[in-house]
Amino acid sequence: MDSLAEIVRPHRFRFPDRFTARDASLYAETLAPQYNRLCDQLIHLPEEGRERYRRQRLDRLSAYCFPHPISHERASTTALCALWETHLDDYFGTSTLSQMAALRGRIGELLDGARPHCDEHPVLKMAAELRRLASELMPPQWLSRFSFETCENFILKGMEAEVPFKLDNRVPSLAELDEFRPYSIGMYPWLMLAELELGIPLPDHIATHPAIRRAVHLLSRITAWQNDAYSMAKEIPRSGDGETINLAFVLQHERGLSLQQACDEMLRIHDADIADFVALVDALPDFGPHQSDVESVVHHMALATSGVVTWYRLFGATRYSDDGWVGGVDPDSGDLLP
Numbered sequence: 001m002d003s004l005a006e007i008v009r010p011h012r013f014r015f016p017d018r019f020t021a022r023d024a025s026l027y028a029e030t031l032a033p034q035y036n037r038l039c040d041q042l043i044h045l046p047e048e049g050r051e052r053y054r055r056q057r058l059d060r061l062s063a064y065c066f067p068h069p070i071s072h073e074r075a076s077t078t079a080l081c082a083l084w085e086t087h088l089d090d091y092f093g094t095s096t097l098s099q100m101a102a103l104r105g106r107i108g109e110l111l112d113g114a115r116p117h118c119d120e121h122p123v124l125k126m127a128a129e130l131r132r133l134a135s136e137l138m139p140p141q142w143l144s145r146f147s148f149e150t151c152e153n154f155i156l157k158g159m160e161a162e163v164p165f166k167l168d169n170r171v172p173s174l175a176e177l178d179e180f181r182p183y184s185i186g187m188y189p190w191l192m193l194a195e196l197e198l199g200i201p202l203p204d205h206i207a208t209h210p211a212i213r214r215a216v217h218l219l220s221r222i223t224a225w226q227n228d229a230y231s232m233a234k235e236i237p238r239s240g241d242g243e244t245i246n247l248a249f250v251l252q253h254e255r256g257l258s259l260q261q262a263c264d265e266m267l268r269i270h271d272a273d274i275a276d277f278v279a280l281v282d283a284l285p286d287f288g289p290h291q292s293d294v295e296s297v298v299h300h301m302a303l304a305t306s307g308v309v310t311w312y313r314l315f316g317a318t319r320y321s322d323d324g325w326v327g328g329v330d331p332d333s334g335d336l337l338p
Contacts, residue, residue: 008263010229013270019302021067027075028063035059038083041122055318058082065307066197077133078193084126085186094166104155111147142201149189158184171244171253187220194300200293211285215298218277219305225270230312234320
């Protein structure tokens with residue numbers, strides 16, 4: 001892997017220092033016991049699988065991404081979301097389209113306030129708990145947006161769009177990858193947590209403003225390319241047996257590039273997106289009395305992106321190793337849940 005690391009050089013995929021937090025949240029250390037209890041709730045996994053998630057320290061991911069929460073309750077809610085989003089994709093990512101649609105429908109109900117059944121799958125119970133905690137911190141319009149971003153963008157446009165390529169072991173075209181990858185990385189709902197972190201729910205007309213939506217999309221793309229760089233050491237051994245969704249592999253396949261050339265082109269695309277984001281931030285529209293809040297939220301959305309890279313550097317080896325992914329639904333079983 002040393003030669004691969006030299007080719008990819010993931011450390012090149014970084015955010016400007018102005019958008020990188022120096023320290024984790026003040027609550028970082030206090031989140032660990034709660035996080036371990038959350039991992040204990042994944043009872044559909046064997047103990048070995050739960051232990052893998054404990055080692056991954058996704059609570060630290062949230063602490064690096066959201067370094068300035070105004071309360072412990074807000075910090076703990078982001079930690080729950082970190083584990084929930086990650087395991088949702090890990091476990092259900094190879095479901096069939098019909099299984100995924102059923103999953104999306106039920107998650108939507110729970111995020112909109114439905115009560116979980118006593119025999120609900122643990123991942124769905126976590127969705128209900130996430131809704132409960134967030135409803136104590138954020139107004140109804142924010143909760144509705146979060147449900148939409150999760151179900152329509154993360155799951156429908158992202159996870160579901162990846163299914164045919166995963167199940168058929170098929171490499172997407174660059175155009176196809178560009179269509180679904182910014183959504184499947186899960187950043188659309190994740191970036192909304194910057195509002196929760198700060199206690200600044202953006203009014204809907206601002207949250208849906210083209211400039212804000214463009215910022216979210218660019219940050220999602222950037223995170224996808226960074227993820228592809230940091231996960232490549234895990235994915236190359238799998239690229240002939242189920243792993244095809246990586247920008248470098250797509251560039252190799254579509255343009256006939258060497259791995260070195262593909263990684264260099266991936267970095268060029270990444271850096272162009274960084275430049276577009278910086279230019280957008282430096283020329284935000286005038287949002288009147290909301291200007292200060294908008295600037296703060298957008299800045300913290302950028303911190304929520306750079307924090308992912310910080311976590312990759314410190315804990316990524318525990319995830320992007322031969323046994324890093326945990327679980328998975330059998331697409332041939334015909335059942336949504338095991």
